[in-house]
Amino acid sequence: YQVYFTDENGRQISDVQKIIADKTSDNGAERTLRCQFNLKSLKYSNTAVYYLVIADEQGLQMPQREPFQIDIAFAVDEFDFFPYHSS
Numbered sequence: 687y688q689v690y691f692t693d694e695n696g697r698q699i700s701d702v703q704k705i706i707a708d709k710t711s712d713n714g715a716e717r718t719l720r721c722q723f724n725l726k727s728l729k730y731s732n733t734a735v736y737y738l739v740i741a742d743e744q745g746l747q748m749p750q751r752e753p754f755q756i757d758i759a760f761a762v763d764e765f766d767f768f769p770y771h772s773s
Contacts, residue, residue, distance in 0.1 A: 688741045732757040
């Protein structure tokens with residue numbers, strides 16, 4: 687599966703991660719997967735709805751959209767961690 691986040695308008699706001707969901711254990715804990723996403727440097731609202739999209743790589747099934755809330759402790763531009771450099 688290809689997994690990524692979108693905003694409420696369907697615009698992709700994260701990178702795409704690939705998940706291989708082939709575990710067959712009866713124990714749910716053994717079928718748990720962890721995945722990290724890099725979000726685009728945007729302002730995120732903790733009241734807006736974002737979606738985790740789970741898409742079949744071959745496109746044979748309709749993508750699933752699971753609602754998510756994104757709550758970031760501080761905005762990217764709130765501190766000068768990433769100074770602007772012109773090219």
